[in-house]
Amino acid sequence: MALGELRGTVRRFPQSADDRLKLAQGLYRIGDLDAAVDECRATLRLMPDYAKAHLQLGVVLMAKQEWRAALKELKEATRLDPELTQAHYSLGTVYYTTGNLKAAVQSYRQALELQPHFPDARYRLALVLKLTDRAQEAAHLMEEAAQGGIPQAQYFLGHAYRTGQGVEKNLALSIHWWAKAAEFGHQQAAESLSQLRRQTLSNDRSDRRRREAIEAFRQYRDGLWKGFPDITPNGDGETLGTALLRLDREDYALSVLLQEAYALSDVAHAELVRLYQDGWENHLAPFDKTILTFFEVTAGEGFIPSKKALASIYGQGLGVTPDLKKANALLKGLPKQEMKAVLDDVAGH
């Protein structure tokens, strides 16, 4: 309902607490916090024991960073209606901000009791537990929240698997969760993944750790099959992406191929090079920007196949303005022979 309509209703029925509360919610949504507060207070004057009005007032006050006042209102809301999950959840946040971590945990738990499927509350509770050094319980809750699709939870869970906080260290799972979060556009998760790839591809790291990382990426790629139990690999080093491509599953093929290539799969990478140059029937035009971005990112991270591919693209001007200089620069640091092969290939075209 538009704000104008809400205002009209309130004008017509000034004694309707529900309408006033709706107006308050509308005002809050557009960010007019002061007016929202006024409207909430007006509602409460009409109906002092209206728990939802107290909750709304608390939420608005939270936005205004008036923590004490917010706390008072939210407490009143939970007193009037102990089953108001949203009030418990908000109360947890207020408690946390005012430094009362114990009470925050308590509030989040109550919210979860009232509404077990509440991934946000789960994530918040997990965070507070993590901050109070209860890593195991935190990791458990975080996993549930991550499964509930909260990207932040996925990121933190990835981190937990990476460092072994509250769970057993598992780099493959770490990559799994980070990749999931990155899919939702979680910047830090993407960065963490990128960092891991850089470390894997860099020569500074010890062999053991590099091998571990490479193995983790491989496990992650293998794990991707589980998402498609109906497809079985036909051997020959076929990846899930190529299998999907083979099966013409245009819905998932490209995204899975990208996931595998981001997980340093040479096969998937080669497939992507081909897709970039030639396109895929009606599903994909050549010189796809997503694939180019992939090349740019992974080349920056030191993934040699991407460097070669990108050098080739720039050398030949495939979908981009030809730029030999850039191509040369990309090949810098590669063994002479490989460099020559790429350049010859570019010249051949």
Add this chain to the structure above:
Amino acid sequence: MLGASPLWRQFLNTPWLQAIAMGLLAAILAFVLWTAAPATFTALDWTAYDLWLRHRTPIPVSPSLVIVTRDPASEEEFGTGPWDRAIPARLITAAHEAGASTIGIDHRLDQASPAQLGGAASDALLLEAMKTAGPVVVVQSSESPLAPDSAIFGHLLVSTDPDHVARTVPSMTTVNSRFVPAFGTSLFGLFQKQTAPAARPFSAEGETALLVNYVGNGVLSAFPTIPVSAVWDAIGHHDSNRLSEWFTGKIVVFLPSLATEESRLLPTGQTVSTSVVHVHLLNMLLTDAGIFRLGTTGRYTVTLLLAAVIAWFLLQFRGTISLLLAGTTIAIYGSLMLIALVAVHLVLPLALPLTAAAVVLIGTTIWSNLTAHQRLVLLEQDMLRLQQEAAAVREALVLRETRAETLQEDLAVARTAVTQSAGQQEELTKTTELLRSQLAEAQTQEEEARRKLEGLEQQLHSLRAATREPVTMDDVELDRLREECRQLGIITQDVGLLRLYRDLKKGAKSSLTVLLLGEPGTGKELFARAVHRLSPRNGKTFIAVNMAAISPELFESELFGHTKGSFTGAMAERRGYFELADHGTIFLDEIGDLRLDHQSKLLRVLQEKSFYRVGATIPTTVDVRIVAATNRDLQRGVSEGWFREDLYFRLTGLVFRLPPLRERTGDAPILADIFLTEIATQMGKPVPKLSNEALRALIEHEWKGNVRDLRHCLEQAVALSDRSLLTTESLRLGSEHVTLSAGRVKQSQILPDPASDAAVLHCLRRHSFDMQATAKTLGWDRSTVTQRLKGLCFQALVESGGDQANAAAAIADDPRHLRTVELKLMDYHKHLLSIIEPFASADEALLDCKRRFKNLPDRHFASVEVLVRQHFHRDPPDSIKRTKEFQPLHQTLNRK
């Protein structure tokens, strides 16, 4: 009260003890002053340090230190208020991944992030980053809901001195009963652990506060800083090269806090936030450029030592020298302070020692003035005691000497007896042995006594030297004293007399009674006038009264005055000398000639400062300073009963013995010059010159009447001589005056025998009747000298009609020797009497005496005969016949 305590005496005699006490007092006083004005004193104490800090060459910045600061560009991006914790989290992660060795961040984990700043997620991110980066040093806060294991806490406190300048950082603080080190120290400790785990971990134990060595003028720009925006940019572009270049192997300190944090004033005059002070502390620890200062105990010890040394200099040396030494000490300390600061970076205290030094300067002056008199009194007491001991030992020596002589004589007699009687030989041999052993014992005792006497005399001598002159005077001071003396009519170059004058000058300031002792003509009245002139009473009346010249009947009237009609002839009221001298000084000359009854009257005035005029009923009170003088030995007067002891003690407030002219070396020629000019001017004659010989004669002459005598001699010479050059002859010293050296030559003409009694007696007197010394001078055996003295004693006894005191006086001539001679004489006489006692008649006794005193010259044996006969006849002393052949002793001896 205190004077009686030996501890007090010890204290007064020990300058170093006084110096330590003075130093202690000064240090305490300096502390009290400091407490009263802490800001001023603190500022003064650090003056040198602050100056040095401002003007020295800047200390290096550690290459391992990188500081990342908030900059306008980053504020534009992240806001001007507090930042989301995700930002420092990312910075920390980046620094860690770029290989930073140690990371510190000026951030407090004191509250949870509000929802607007990322809430719990940002908090978790920061904690995550800190966990990944290993321990990270953060700022301690009193309340901290987030307390991860991965954080090392450090405080950002900075101590401010009372002058509002921040120079130190407390090494530790306690938060919730937990010790928290300084932020800079924590970082340094962590860095050490990371880079050199084997090295001993840094500890600031024992140091409550660390002095901070500031780089440059103390502002943050003195360090290599990187703005947050640049780092953020590098992270965004994955520019690992730049990040590694900045951070690899370094200590990275993030300062993302607002610049409006509380700030401190530095010694360099700049104002910076406390975190910057801690960065300086960290740099100081990294470059090992610590500055140290003494602890409280050290500072007070230095103060005490300096004050004590200065006090010692001031007490030990007087006058300009002491001030110079004290000044030098302060200057040396100042230089030492600068050297310590520049060379070893040790800050020595300045305000406390300087204050203490000033206190000591003032205190010592006051103390010296307060105790000078007391010290003098103590020294005089010591001298008196030693004098008494010396006299006692001298007496013992005389007795032992005589005993040895007697034994020797007995031995000789025994030997004779041995040769005469062979039958009695054996018994006599025994006696001989016995006597010999007794003799040996007596001689040993004598030697011992002599040694003891020598020791005591040495002690007395050194004590006298100390009393007279604790400090040697320099030429300048002598010249000054000489000039002062000349203005008072005292003409002398003699150092001894000048010293005496100086003491007199000091004594004159007090109101103590002054007693001047000295032979006639030594200038007693001049010194009495000097006392008056130098005293605060100068300008008031000075009355000189010659006690010998006042007729006994008029004594009271003259001294105390009389009322009208108090006696026949008292026509009007008359004020006495004492009344005339009210508020002034009265000089009582020849006090030794005062009759006993007059002595008691004078004593009353001295005791009560009041007297009755003759005929008056109301006492008159006066305020008079007494200066008395005499040439008589009052001490002897006391022992002989002709001078009241209590009066003697009343008079001896300050005693000065004026030396005779013969002891004042070099004064005779000056006096002669001045006198000749005066006399010639008076007589209207041209001023005559003295020939070299005449001058030498004047110098060598023993002036019995001292200066007066000299003047008379010159007056006579000027009056009788027409020539402009006075020769030895015109001085006419030869006929009436016998000079010392010439006297000997002339004596030899009158008395061809150089061993004449007069010569021997003169020699004895010169050696204070020390037999051994006399014998050595004359080249004789000691017993020969004894025999001669014995003879002279007997002769004197005969002449004095048996009066031992008179006889002794005639021999001794000088009161100082009287007691010695008296003892010897009594002993000789007693021995003589013991010899003749067993005999029935004088003749028999004489026969034995002849044998016993065979070494006695014949002329003296005549005296023995008279004494023996006198003993047997028991004739009254006045009827002793004088033997014709005697040359009266006083004639022989007192020709001079």
